[in-house]
Amino acid sequence: MNLDAFAFKNWLCGSLFLSLPTRTLSSKHSSKYFWIALPPPLPPSHTSARLVANMLPQENGMEEPTMFELKLSDLLLSDKVKELHASINDEWDSLQLSACQTAAGRALWKHMIHDPVADILAGEKYLRNLHEKIKKDRCNNAREVSGVILAVRTLWFDSNIETALSSFNGRENQVVLLGAGMDARAYRMGCLKESNVFEVDFPKLLHTKATLIQAAAGSNNGNQQLNLMAKSVTRVAADIRDEDWFEKLKKSGFIPERSTVWVLEGIIYYLSHLNAMQVLQTIASNSALTHTVLLADFMNKSSTTLSQSTFHFHSDWPDHLLPSLGFSDVKLSQLGDPDADFGLMHDPLNLFNRLRSLPRSVQTHPDDGTPCCRLYLVKATGYPNQTIT
Numbered sequence: 076m077n078l079d080a081f082a083f084k085n086w087l088c089g090s091l092f093l094s095l096p097t098r099t100l101s102s103k104h105s106s107k108y109f110w111i112a113l114p115p116p117l118p119p120s121h122t123s124a125r126l127v128a129n130m131l132p133q134e135n136g137m138e139e140p141t142m143f144e145l146k147l148s149d150l151l152l153s154d155k156v157k158e159l160h161a162s163i164n165d166e167w168d169s170l171q172l173s174a175c176q177t178a179a180g181r182a183l184w185k186h187m188i189h190d191p192v193a194d195i196l197a198g199e200k201y202l203r204n205l206h207e208k209i210k211k212d213r214c215n216n217a218r219e220v221s222g223v224i225l226a227v228r229t230l231w232f233d234s235n236i237e238t239a240l241s242s243f244n245g246r247e248n249q250v251v252l253l254g255a256g257m258d259a260r261a262y263r264m265g266c267l268k269e270s271n272v273f274e275v276d277f278p279k280l281l282h283t284k285a286t287l288i289q290a291a292a293g294s295n296n297g298n299q300q301l302n303l304m305a306k307s308v309t310r311v312a313a314d315i316r317d318e319d320w321f322e323k324l325k326k327s328g329f330i331p332e333r334s335t336v337w338v339l340e341g342i343i344y345y346l347s348h349l350n351a352m353q354v355l356q357t358i359a360s361n362s363a364l365t366h367t368v369l370l371a372d373f374m375n376k377s378s379t380t381l382s383q384s385t386f387h388f389h390s391d392w393p394d395h396l397l398p399s400l401g402f403s404d405v406k407l408s409q410l411g412d413p414d415a416d417f418g419l420m421h422d423p424l425n426l427f428n429r430l431r432s433l434p435r436s437v438q439t440h441p442d443d444g445t446p447c448c449r450l451y452l453v454k455a456t457g458y459p460n461q462t463i464t
């Protein structure tokens with residue numbers, strides 16, 4: 076596997092969105108990337124991993140952490156939370172652990188994402204691990220700093236959830252987070268105050284998450300109070316590969332006729348083609364009953380066919396696939412597009428801007444023959460009884 080391919084795989088796998096291509100010090104303006112080894116961990120503080128960062132203004136006016144210490148909160152270092160994370164690390168498989176890695180990204184990109192509980196949900200190991208990678212990226216003058224993709228992806232979903240909710244014009248609504256993992260939107264997004272949120276994931280993950288959230292809510296050692304921002308949050312233990320997941324969701328209070336935002340963030344490519352299509356079809360069928368907004372990220376084929384990839388489902392053209400299932404108004408964005416930039420993708424030579432400048436049909440990069448591994452951010456809408464064109 077060539078280095079770029081390895082880089083992308085590394086980016087997508089293990090430290091999903093947390094480790095990124097790094098340019099060599101000597102080739103600051105070259106488009107070649109190499110991967111740094113992923114070393115062990117270091118520390119963060121309450122109710123979040125507090126970055127004590129020297130912030131340097133960037134060209135685009137945004138700020139990114141440059142050098143920072145990681146201070147672990149008392150809560151994170153408490154016996155109870157440490158024990159919970161020890162059992163997570165012993166018992167969870169890599170699929171479930173990806174939820175902690177994602178939370179670590181949100182905790183350490185807190186200058187862009189306010190997530191008051193991300194550090195507690197991530198745990199010390201993943202915070203230290205990512206913190207080391209960010210430090211190395213900074214030292215190596217990386218074009219993309221570890222976690223930036225996760226930050227952009229999170230901000231894109233946040234922004235589109237908010238827009239979708241306002242499109243419901245005050246009607247009662249619900250938000251379903253499929254493969255919710257350690258997502259804490261119910262505790263951090265004010266726009267959910269009139270929404271019933273459903274978090275669907277494996278039983279043991281949801282159980283541990285609830286215990287960690289309880290510990291954070293009951294903690295008095297931080298200066299931030301953890302409050303539920305959503306109207307309600309309901310955890311639905313289900314494997315979305317099983318036929319009965321939608322029934323379980325309904326039994327938990329999901330109302331098929333109520334306006335719904337479906338959030339499939341960092342989940343669909345873990346499923347087989349068959350399972351992913353079944354999930355999308357279930358959502359599409361329900362959209363015949365009510366105003367529905369689907370938000371999902373898709374990998375293209377090149378992203379999932381790299382050696383030892385843990386990913387399966389892919390779509391090079393989700394903007395064609397979703398209309399064929401009955402969705403309309405499909406909008407596809409790539410990292411670095413104006414609505415998927417957030418001031419974080421300003422280097423024209425970074426991996427994602429180089430990809431964006433090529434037609435999507437191009438499979439290998441003409442400059443260096445590397446596979447064009449892409450992540451698409453897609454929004455689609457479904458309306459009751461709409462005619463499929």
Ligand SMILES: C[S@@+](CC[C@H](N)C(=O)[O-])C[C@H]1O[C@@H](n2cnc3c(N)ncnc32)[C@H](O)[C@@H]1O
Nearest residue numbers: 171173174254255256258276314315316340341
């Ligand atoms: C990379 S994490 C993303 C979590 C969350 N969406 C976020 O962005 O923070 C993937 C999540 O999908 C969950 N997941 C994967 N396959 C699943 C399945 N078949 N049924 C339910 N959850 C699943 C994992 O347990 C994990 O929490």
